[in-house]
Structure formats: C-alpha cells, structure tokens
Amino acid sequence: MTNALSRMMETRDWILADGATGTNLFNMGLSSGDAPEMWNEEHPDRIEKLYTMAVDAGSDLFLTNSFGGNASRLKLHGAEKRARELSRISAEIGREVADRRDRPVIVAGSVGPTGEIMAPMGSLTHELAVEIFHEQADGLKEGGADVLWLETISAPEEYKAAAEAFRLADMPWCGTMSFDTAGRTMMGLTSADMADMVEKLDTPPLAYGANCGVGASDLMRTVLGFVAQGTGRPIIAKGNAGIPKYVDGHIHYDGTPELMAEYAVLARDAGATIIGGCCGTMPEHLSKMREALETRERGERPTLDQITEALGAFSSAVDGTEEDSDQQSARRGRGGRRRRG
Numbered sequence: 029m030t031n032a033l034s035r036m037m038e039t040r041d042w043i044l045a046d047g048a049t050g051t052n053l054f055n056m057g058l059s060s061g062d063a064p065e066m067w068n069e070e071h072p073d074r075i076e077k078l079y080t081m082a083v084d085a086g087s088d089l090f091l092t093n094s095f096g097g098n099a100s101r102l103k104l105h106g107a108e109k110r111a112r113e114l115s116r117i118s119a120e121i122g123r124e125v126a127d128r129r130d131r132p133v134i135v136a137g138s139v140g141p142t143g144e145i146m147a148p149m150g151s152l153t154h155e156l157a158v159e160i161f162h163e164q165a166d167g168l169k170e171g172g173a174d175v176l177w178l179e180t181i182s183a184p185e186e187y188k189a190a191a192e193a194f195r196l197a198d199m200p201w202c203g204t205m206s207f208d209t210a211g212r213t214m215m216g217l218t219s220a221d222m223a224d225m226v227e228k229l230d231t232p233p234l235a236y237g238a239n240c241g242v243g244a245s246d247l248m249r250t251v252l253g254f255v256a257q258g259t260g261r262p263i264i265a266k267g268n269a270g271i272p273k274y275v276d277g278h279i280h281y282d283g284t285p286e287l288m289a290e291y292a293v294l295a296r297d298a299g300a301t302i303i304g305g306c307c308g309t310m311p312e313h314l315s316k317m318r319e320a321l322e323t324r325e326r327g328e329r330p331t332l333d334q335i336t337e338a339l340g341a342f343s344s345a346v347d348g349t350e351e352d353s354d355q356q357s358a359r360r361g362r363g364g365r366r367r368r369g
Contacts, residue, residue, distance in 0.1 A: 031200045032174040032222040035282035045304025046082035046090035063105040065097040068117040078319025079125040086318030089134035091195035092118040100142040112167035115203040137168030146185040161193030179205035182214040195231040204239040211348030216347040219253025237264030240306045244341040255299040269308035281308025288313040289320035290338045
C-alpha cells in the first residue's frame with residue numbers, strides 16, 4: 029500500500045514521533061476529568077499549538093487529539109454521537125499544521141481503547157467494537173489523517189477488532205499495546221504474544237510496538253522482546269519520560285531530556301524504527317531526542333545491563349515471556365532474564 033508513512037520508512041533509518049498529549053494539554057489548562065477531544069472544537073488554537081510544538085521540536089510524525097474520541101469513551105461526557113465529528117476536526121487541524129511545513133510530516137489519527145471489557149469476560153462484543161472503531165476511523169480519514177494509530181491497547185480482542193475496522197475504512201495503520209504488568213499487558217499479553225498476533229492479522233499494521241507502560245527501561249526490554257521474534261516488521265517505541273511521581277498535588281515524570289535522548293538512541297540501536305515519547309514527554313525532550321538520533325552513530329544492540337545503566341532499573345525482575353517459574357531464576361540477568369538468541 030502506497031502511503032505517506034510507508035514512503036517515509038523506505039527512505040529513513042528512523043522516524044521521530046511526538047510526545048505526550050495529555051501532559052501538554054494539562055499544562056495548557058485542561059482540567060482532570062474533562063474530555064481533551066472537546067478542545068478540538070472549543071480551543072482549536074491550543075490543539076494547533078500542541079501539534080506545532082511537536083513538529084517544531086523535530087517530530088516527523090504526530091498523533092491527533094483523538095485518543096478518547098470513540099463513542100464508548102465520549103459517552104462518559106454525553107458526547108457519544110460526536111465521535112466521528114470530533115475525530116475529523118482533530119485530523120483537520122493536524123493536516124493544516126503538517127501541510128505548512130517544507131518537509132514531510134505524518135498526521136497519525138490516534139485511536140485509543142474503548143474503555144470496555146471485551147466479551148466473553150465483558151459485555152463489548154466484537155461486532156460492536158468494530159463499529160465503534162470504524163466510526164472513529166472514518167472521521168480521522170475525512171479529516172486528512174495519513175495513517176491511523178491504535179495505542180495503549182491491553183486486550184488482543186480489541187486490537188483485532190480495530191484492525192478489522194481499519195480495513196473497512198480502507199486506511200493504513202500502526203498499533204501499539206501497553207506492557208505495564210511485569211512485562212505483560214493488563215490482559216496478560218507478552219511481547220512475543222503480540223508479535224505472533226500481529227503477523228496473523230488479515231490486515232496487519234505497517235508497524236507495531238509498545239507505548240506508555242511503566243518507564244523507558246521497561247519499554248526497551250519489551251522492544252527487545254519484539255526484535256527476538258524476528259518478524260522484520262517495523263517496530264514502534266513510545267515510552268514515558270521516566271517514572272510518574274506525585275509532587276505538590278501534581279503528577280510529575282522524572283525523565284530528563286538527557287535521559288530521553290539516551291532512550292531514543294538505545295531504542296534505535298535495539299531495532300525500533302519509529303521512536304517517540306508518551307506520558308511526560310515535552311518538546312524539550314523531543315528536541316534532545318532528535319539531536320541525539322541525528323548526531324550519534326548507530327551502535328550495537330544494547331544489553332539489559334546497558335539499558336538499566338543508562339535508563340534506570342526495571343520495575344519487575346521478569347519480562348513476561350518466561351516459559352515457567354522453574355526456569356526464571358536461571359534466565360534472569362540483572363533486572364531481567366537473558367533473551368533467547
């Protein structure tokens with residue numbers, strides 16, 4: 029499929045994505061509990077600023093302000109009938125920002141989880157999930173998004189439903205999951221499980237990977253897990269800027285711009301193609317990441333020890349892919365097990 033992101037990946041060794049949406053919008057005045065997507069209509073100037081800050085800092089790709097823009101999430105704010113409209117507006121603003129540049133910039137239509145539990149554990153059926161994702165995908169497509177960007181998914185069933193919806197919308201897509209429970213997603217998926225699932229989809233993503241989670245170290249360990257599967261599909265790394273801490277009544281991420289620069293280079297050397305930040309990642313982080321990627325030569329694939337030395341300790345001793353508990357102690361390195369191969 030010929031599309032802007034595929035063309036960019038054919039000619040680039042790495043692509044810098046954007047940083048945080050929520051963190052930056054909170055700094056602009058968004059209140060906790062409010063729907064950021066409503067700002068697409070109420071404060072389009074602030075959303076334009078959000079996108080512009082990322083591009084000015086060096087991002088080649090930015091996500092639209094539509095993470096919670098599906099009908100299920102917007103129902104919490106009485107706006108479930110506006111899912112397509114609000115997603116369209118988020119992409120329209122992004123299209124204007126990207127088209128003003130004298131270099132290629134990818135507008136990625138952000139699609140987050142529904143917030144519901146998929147059947148049979150919950151009440152959300154596959155058919156309804158596909159309908160919800162399809163509606164949002166159509167809005168983002170109408171607004172001019174180059175690619176759809178599924179993110180922060182925990183359940184494989186939801187990932188598969190989104191893939192089907194994006195096929196119906198006839199849009200290229202990328203998709204990340206969040207590995208935040210000892211190397212697994214909240215619903216128990218490991219990096220190896222995800223890599224296997226992605227290759228079995230009828231319409232697989234252009235690139236896949238991990239976002240958010242716990243911290244940059246844990247995300248790097250997950251990236252190595254993807255690489256170990258050897259699929260050859262481009263990998264996405266979009267880690268948080270350090271670990272969240274509660275300081276003076278606010279959530280603060282302790283990752284410095286210098287730490288995120290180290291993370292960006294390690295992610296590239298580990299095998300990731302699309303590299304960005306998630307929660308806590310500000311323009312100053314992105315600028316340092318861009319500078320490091322441009323000026324530092326590619327190195328060998330990092331070891332677990334090199335990752336923890338540069339980025340800090342892992343949050344768990346295991347990465348979720350252990351064969352069984354009896355083998356864990358034999359396979360652990362410092363802060364995690366040694367990888368097969």
